[in-house]
Amino acid sequence: MGCLRERRRPLGDHSDAAKRVSDLVRLHKAALNQAAIGKFLAVALADGTSDGVLYDTKRDAVRHQKHREQLYAFVCISPGDVTPCEAEEFLATARMLYDKGIRLTDPDHAKGGREVIQRAAAEDQRSLMRSIANGGRTRPAGLVYPGE
Numbered sequence: 001m002g003c004l005r006e007r008r009r010p011l012g013d014h015s016d017a018a019k020r021v022s023d024l025v026r027l028h029k030a031a032l033n034q035a036a037i038g039k040f041l042a043v044a045l046a047d048g049t050s051d052g053v054l055y056d057t058k059r060d061a062v063r064h065q066k067h068r069e070q071l072y073a074f075v076c077i078s079p080g081d082v083t084p085c086e087a088e089e090f091l092a093t094a095r096m097l098y099d100k101g102i103r104l105t106d107p108d109h110a111k112g113g114r115e116v117i118q119r120a121a122a123e124d125q126r127s128l129m130r131s132i133a134n135g136g137r138t139r140p141a142g143l144v145y146p147g148e
Contacts, residue, residue, distance in 0.1 A: 028054050044071060045072060
């Protein structure tokens with residue numbers, strides 16, 4: 001998935017936060033191989049730093065942030081790679097949701113809170129971000145709701 005045009009930096013460069021998140025995911029996968037898949041990292045929204053702990057569940061990661069979970073995004077390690085571009089989009093989406101008052105974390109929820117399902121196609125991800133940015137006044141393209 002390519003970087004969103006609105007978030008892309010000059011010359012295609014990425015923020016240090018995005019590079020840090022990408023490096024953290026890659027480091028844990030290189031160190032633990034398949035054992036890292038499905039585990040969670042807590043990354044600071046401000047700068048992409050982490051405590052370096054790989055948590056078994058999102059709930060564990062949220063609870064470990066000690067009532068400051070609104071300052072973090074929680075990355076689930078997947079089998080695929082996380083490029084700096086994808087990390088940039090992940091952080092931008094999380095920041096935008098938090099700026100709009102949407103909270104994804106809940107230490108008391110059995111799974112640690114809600115998750116945003118990342119869209120597979122770049123144009124669908126852009127459409128989702130536009131919908132979030134305008135407060136949901138437009139429906140994301142290509143999205144089918146249950147029961148439709």
